[in-house]
Amino acid sequence: MKSLPLIAGLLLGSALPAATPNFSEHIAPIIFNNCTTCHRPGEAGPFPFTSYEEVAKRGKMIAAITKARTMPPWQAEKTAYPFSNERTLTAAQIELIQEWVRAGMPRGNAASQPPLPKFPQGWELGKPDLIVKMSKSFRVPAEGTDIYRHFAFPIGLPEDKWVRAIEFRPGARSVVHHALLYFDTASLWPTLDGKDGKAGFDEYNSPVAKRQRVATWAVGSNPRTYPEGIAVKLPKGADLVVQTHFHPTGKEEDEISTVGIYFADAPPAKTWTELQLPYFFGIGAGIDIPAGDPAYTVTESITLPVDVEAFAGFAHAHFLGKEFRLTAALPSGQTQDLLWVKKWDFAWQTIYNFQDRIALPKGTKLTARIVWDNSTANSANQFNPPRAIRWGEASTDEMGSITLDIVPARETELPALTAALRRHRQMTDASRVLSTDRALENGVAGLSADEAKLAKAVLGFFDADKDGKLSPAELESARANLRAQGFDTGLRRSSLPLQAASAR
Numbered sequence: 459m460k461s462l463p464l465i466a467g468l469l470l471g472s473a474l475p476a477a478t479p480n481f482s483e484h485i486a487p488i489i490f491n492n493c494t495t496c497h498r499p500g501e502a503g504p505f506p507f508t509s510y511e512e513v514a515k516r517g518k519m520i521a522a523i524t525k526a527r528t529m530p531p532w533q534a535e536k537t538a539y540p541f542s543n544e545r546t547l548t549a550a551q552i553e554l555i556q557e558w559v560r561a562g563m564p565r566g567n568a569a570s571q572p573p574l575p576k577f578p579q580g581w582e583l584g585k586p587d588l589i590v591k592m593s594k595s596f597r598v599p600a601e602g603t604d605i606y607r608h609f610a611f612p613i614g615l616p617e618d619k620w621v622r623a624i625e626f627r628p629g630a631r632s633v634v635h636h637a638l639l640y641f642d643t644a645s646l647w648p649t650l651d652g653k654d655g656k657a658g659f660d661e662y663n664s665p666v667a668k669r670q671r672v673a674t675w676a677v678g679s680n681p682r683t684y685p686e687g688i689a690v691k692l693p694k695g696a697d698l699v700v701q702t703h704f705h706p707t708g709k710e711e712d713e714i715s716t717v718g719i720y721f722a723d724a725p726p727a728k729t730w731t732e733l734q735l736p737y738f739f740g741i742g743a744g745i746d747i748p749a750g751d752p753a754y755t756v757t758e759s760i761t762l763p764v765d766v767e768a769f770a771g772f773a774h775a776h777f778l779g780k781e782f783r784l785t786a787a788l789p790s791g792q793t794q795d796l797l798w799v800k801k802w803d804f805a806w807q808t809i810y811n812f813q814d815r816i817a818l819p820k821g822t823k824l825t826a827r828i829v830w831d832n833s834t835a836n837s838a839n840q841f842n843p844p845r846a847i848r849w850g851e852a853s854t855d856e857m858g859s860i861t862l863d864i865v866p867a868r869e870t871e872l873p874a875l876t877a878a879l880r881r882h883r884q885m886t887d888a889s890r891v892l893s894t895d896r897a898l899e900n901g902v903a904g905l906s907a908d909e910a911k912l913a914k915a916v917l918g919f920f921d922a923d924k925d926g927k928l929s930p931a932e933l934e935s936a937r938a939n940l941r942a943q944g945f946d947t948g949l950r951r952s953s954l955p956l957q958a959a960s961a962r
C-alpha cells in the first residue's frame with residue numbers, strides 16, 4: 459500500500475507533490491502567510507485560522523473559496539505591471555489546498571509546523587509625527603445593515619505640511635470594513651458633527667476642490683506610504699475627515715479610530731496629481747443607470763500632454779459597480795492594461811500600488827471603461843426590483859471612476875498637465891450637456907444659474923458664430939469634436955439640472 463500516493467501522483471499529473479500534502483509542512487505556511495493576517499482574534503476575518511483545528515474545521519470551505527479566488531481578497535487582474543501589495547495565491551498553492559482537503563486533511567508532524575508570523579503591534583512605521591483620534595466613540599449595533607459614517611479629526615495646523623505616510627488604525631477592528639481619508643479645508647463638519655446625538659455625521663458634501671482623498675484603508679491594508687520623492691500636502695488649517703464603513707457582527711462594538719501622520723522633511727521634488735476618469739467619481743459624466751440594465755457602460759479617454767509616471771491605481775463605485783478597466787495606448791502602438799478589476803466588490807476598496815513607477819510618455823491615450831450592473835443578477839443590488847439609479851454621494855446612489863496617481867516626469871511640465879486635466883473636466887461637462895435633450899439650441903434661456911454657468915462654458919467652446927446658442931451644424935460639429943477626444947456623446951445621461959461640476 460505504501461506506493462499508493464506515488465501512483466496517484468503519476469496518474470494525476472506532476473503538479474501534485476509525490477506525497478500527500480499535510481498541514482504542518484504544506485498548508486500551514488500558505489494559510490499563516492496569506493490568511494491569518496485578517497483571520498485571527500480581533501481582526502475582521504469572521505473566524506481565526508491560527509491552528510490546525512481551526513483550519514481543518516473549515517477545510518472544505520477554504521478549498522472552495524480559494525479555488526474561486528474569493529480569498530484572499532484581491533480584485534485586480536495581473537497585468538504587465540506588478541503590484542507591490544498584491545494578495546493572491548499561486549495556482550500551485552490553490553491546488554495543494556484542494557489536494558489536502560481531498561486527502562482528508564492530514565495533520566502531518568506537528569513538530570514541523572511553522573510558528574505564526576509576527577504580526578505588527580502598534581504603529582507599523584514607528585511613532586507618527588502627529589496622532590489624531592476620535593474624541594467620542596461611535597457605537598456600532600450588534601445587528602442591522604452596514605453603516606457609513608463620517609468622522610472629523612481636527613488638525614488645523616498654522617502652516618502647510620507635506621505628508622509622506624498615513625496610517626489608519628480602527629479601534630474595533632472586527633466591525634470596521636473600510637475607510638476613506640480626506641484632508642478637508644471646507645470646515646463644514648462642525649455644523650454637522652454629532653447633530654443626531656451620535657458621534658460623527660452621515661452625509662458630507664464639502665466642495666470637491668476643498669478636499670483631497672489621501673488614503674484608503676480596508677481590512678488587511680498596510681499604511682499608505684507615498685513613493686520616495688512624492689508627498690501629499692496637508693494644507694494650513696485643514697482637518698482630516700474619514701468616511702468609515704461598518705459591518706455589524708452580532709456583537710455591539712464602540713469604535714474610536716486613530717490616525718498617525720508622518721511628515722516629509724522637505725517638499726516633494728514632483729507634485730502628486732490625481733488623474734481620474736471620469737473626474738470626481740463621475741459627477742460630470744451624467745451617470746443614469748436604467749433599472750434592470752446589466753451592463754451600463756461609461757467610456758472616457760484622455761491623451762497625456764506631457765510625460766508622466768504612474769505609481770498607484772484605484773477603482774471606486776458603489777454596489778452596482780461590475781467591472782473597471784484602464785488601458786494605455788502608448789505612442790509606440792502598444793496597448794497595455796494598467797488596472798483591470800473584473801469583479802468589483804464594494805467591500806474591498808484597495809489602492810493598487812505599482813511595484814515600479816510606470817512611464818507613460820506624452821501622447822499616451824488612457825481609456826477608462828466602467829460597467830455597472832443594475833439587474834437582479836447583481837447580488838449586491840440594494841433594490842429588488844431594481845430602480846433607476848443616478849449619480850450621487852449616498853451609497854444607494856451610484857458613482858464610478860478609475861483614479862491613477864501620477865507625477866509629471868519633469869516638474870516644469872506640471873502646469874501643462876494640470877491645464878490639460880482641467881480642460882478635460884470642462885470637456886466632460888460639455889459632453890454631458892450635449893448628450894441631454896437640451897442641447898443649447900436656445901442658449902441659456904430657461905436655465906438655472908448653475909446650469910447657465912455650465913452651459914456658457916460649453917457655448918464658449920462650440921458657439922462658432924457667437925449668437926449665444928448652438929445651431930444644428932454647431933451641435934453636430936461639437937459632438938464630432940467630443941467623440942474625437944474620446945467622449946461618448948451617445949450615452950443615456952441624466953437630463954439637467956447639472957451639478958456645476960468643473961466649476962467646483
Ligand code: HEC
Binds near residue numbers: 493523
Ligand atoms: C485582507 C483580509 C483577509 C485576508 C488576507 C483573508 N481573508 Fe478571508 N475573510 C476576510 C473577511 C473580512 C471576511 C468576511 C467576508 C467579507 O467581508 O468578504 C472573510 C471571509 C472568509 C471566509 C468565509 C466566506 C463566506 O462566504 O462566509 C472564508 C472561508 C475565508 N475568508 C477564508 C480565507 C482564506 C482561506 C484566506 C487565505 C487564503 C483568507 N480568507 C484571507 C478577510 C480576509
